[in-house]
Amino acid sequence: MLEARRLTLRRGERALIDDLSLTAACGELTLIVGPNGAGKSTLLSLLSGLTPPTSGDLRLAGRDVRTLGARDLARLRAVVEQEPGWQPGFNAAELVMMGGYLQGGSRNGWREAMRLMQCDALAKRQLETLSGGERQRVHLARALWQLMSSGESQRFWLLDEPTAALDFGLADALLAEVRALAQTLRLGVVAVVHDLNLAWRHADQILLMESGRGAAFGPPGEIMQKDRLEALYGVRLAELISHDEQLRAFVPLAEPRTRD
Incomplete structure (x- = not known):
């Protein structure tokens, strides 16, 4: 489990994260949603151990994050930031191989990570020639290889807006793949x-x-309530439900224009 209890992060008088708790289990996909400025990326930085909280408790696989060095953290969790950095001159395969540097994983295991993220065809492409969506898949493969080579039984994949550069169809497919990998590889995935x-x-x-x-916080059927979302986002929504109640969608409604 990833367990966060009463996390708080203050900057001066302002609480960026205020008394927040959640748990994320291996084998499951936990998604963080909310309006702009709600603190989603800040929370992910806390959960990754990159930013220390002002107060509260964070444990990865039962271990207090405050006691873990960089190498131990790298074995337990891998992070893909919203705009991950990259250097021109490297190809996609070289970037993915960097994920196993600390762990010294098998020589060719990175190829499996690229295959799982469906970016193996990009292996020899220079990073600067890739689209934003292609480069995102390569970074996901790099982080996946970091976890696959770690040797830990509990591992966590933390992703900040992994679908930001993708159209709806590609975003839908990517999240389906990420959830399937969470189940197959027993990863705890937390994504914004x-x-x-x-x-x-x-x-x-x-x-x-x-x-x-x-x-x-809870399963989608409990959390995604139309009235709650309208109040939070300040917009009217139409809730569309299929006849068998297996599919649901929320559509923002445009306010009618008034004539001058």
């Missing part, structure tokens, strides 16, 4: 997304954030 419909379709658990706090 903006699209409510993608969260509804793919999440095992959803954390709904508001102003640095957890507004609600």
Whole structure:
């Protein structure tokens, strides 16, 4: 488990994250959603151990993150930031191989990570020639290889807006792949997304954030309530449900224009 209890992060008088708790299990996809400025990326930075909280407790696989050095953290969790950095001159395979540097993984295991992320055809391409979506898949493969080569039984994949550079179809497919990998490889995946419909379709658990706090946490059927979302986002929504109630979507409604 990834366990966060009463995490708080303050900057001066302002609480960026305020008394927030959640748990994320291996084998499950936990998605963090909420309006802009709700603190989603800040929370992910806390969960990754990159930013120390002002107060609260964070444990990865039962281990207090405050006691872990960089090498131990790298074995337990891998992070793909919203805009991960990269250097021109490297090809995609070289970037993915870097994921196993600390662990000294098998010589060719990185190829499996690229195959699982469906970017193996990009292996010899220079990073600067890739589209934003292609480069994102390569970074995901790099982080996946970091976890695959770690030797730990509990591992966590933390992703900040992994679908930001993708159209709806590609974003939908990517989250389906990530969830399948979470189940197959027994990874705990925590990701920030903006699209409510993608969260509804793919999440095992959803954390709904508001102003640095957890507004609600639980399975999609409990969290994704029309009235709650309208109040949080300040917009009217239409809720579309298929006749068999297996598919659901939320569509923002445009306010009617008034004539001058």
